Amino acid sequence: MPVRRPAGWTEGDVTVEDLGIDATELVSLSMGEAKSLSKLADLAVRQVPGCAAAHATIWRSGELFTVAASHPDPAELIDLEMRAGTGPLTTAVRDGRPVSCRDALDEERWPWWAAQALRRGLRSSIHLVRQSASITLVLALFGVRPGALDADGVPMAEMLARFGSTVFANSLAYGQAQRTATQLKDSVAARAVTDQAKGILMHALGCDADEALRYLRRESQRRHVKVTEVAARVIATYGQGGRVAPA
Numbered sequence: 001m002p003v004r005r006p007a008g009w010t011e012g013d014v015t016v017e018d019l020g021i022d023a024t025e026l027v028s029l030s031m032g033e034a035k036s037l038s039k040l041a042d043l044a045v046r047q048v049p050g051c052a053a054a055h056a057t058i059w060r061s062g063e064l065f066t067v068a069a070s071h072p073d074p075a076e077l078i079d080l081e082m083r084a085g086t087g088p089l090t091t092a093v094r095d096g097r098p099v100s101c102r103d104a105l106d107e108e109r110w111p112w113w114a115a116q117a118l119r120r121g122l123r124s125s126i127h128l129v130r131q132s133a134s135i136t137l138v139l140a141l142f143g144v145r146p147g148a149l150d151a152d153g154v155p156m157a158e159m160l161a162r163f164g165s166t167v168f169a170n171s172l173a174y175g176q177a178q179r180t181a182t183q184l185k186d187s188v189a190a191r192a193v194t195d196q197a198k199g200i201l202m203h204a205l206g207c208d209a210d211e212a213l214r215y216l217r218r219e220s221q222r223r224h225v226k227v228t229e230v231a232a233r234v235i236a237t238y239g240q241g242g243r244v245a246p247a
Contacts, residue, residue: 007110037068044141045070050148051141055124059093059136072141080116092127092138100126103146104174117142124148138154139162200238 037056042088044054055069055078069075081087087110088099101107104123107114117125124143129136143149194216201212216234220227 029034033065034068036071037066041068041070044139048149050143050145050178051123052144052148053142055140057089057138057140059138060134063091065135069186073122074140076120076158077116077122079112084112086110088125088127089138089140092129092140093136096129097129098126098129100124145220181189193228193235194231196236200234204238 007218009163015097041054045051048054053069053071053074055074057064057068057078058066067075067078069078070144078089079088081089088101091102091109092099101114101117102124104114104117104125117123121144122142123146125140126149127138129138131137194213197216198209198212201207201215202209205212205215205227208213216227217229219230225231
């Protein structure tokens with residue numbers, strides 16, 4: 001079924017205040033990548049003249065990472081193109097340049113894709129690409145009329161793509177920083193548990209730190225568990241009960 005604007009919608013309905021609110025929601029990292037990407041696609045439909053539907057994709061190292069669409073039809077085009085391995089989306093990612101289709105009826109580069117777009121009432125499209133050090137963002141816009149995405153609408157779309165790319169690059173960097181901090185915290189906690197267990201063994205067995213660590217590693221291999229788990233068992237068994245660790 002062809003994509004249609006909401007009932008009563010006219011160009012110019014979106015105010016500057018609306019744009020500010022939408023942008024604020026997009027920046028919010030708590031939304032998550034998928035919801036933020038969906039917000040970007042919806043924002044493009046409301047803000048870009050002639051845009052009736054949109055999809056947005058994030059790529060990492062040439063692989064599709066996250067997908068969102070304003071309507072089911074453009075989402076289906078992504079699935080079809082990923083199965084075919086060629087089309088305007090993959091071409092935009094590969095070349096790092098915008099790819100436009102003024103009229104699907106005249107499209108000769110990807111006839112099968114044009115036929116699928118026409119079946120969904122989509123006559124024109126433009127795929128905008130924004131690349132950063134960590135991601136590639138492609139914002140694709142579709143019109144129901146040939147040439148609907150004219151030059152007057154492209155600057156707004158380019159601004160949204162640039163803004164979205166910055167937001168998601170920062171979001172991924174923020175997420176990576178959080179994961180690194182968590183890993184460091186876990187590493188410090190694991191080291192503390194291991195050191196405490198080593199101290200108990202050194203006192204009980206009269207050995208040095210290296211010998212205590214070798215004891216923990218031998219038990220780890222014998223029991224097929226992590227060294228930290230063996231250390232935790234040593235602490236639980238011998239740390240407070242006063243029992244003497246076995247030789």
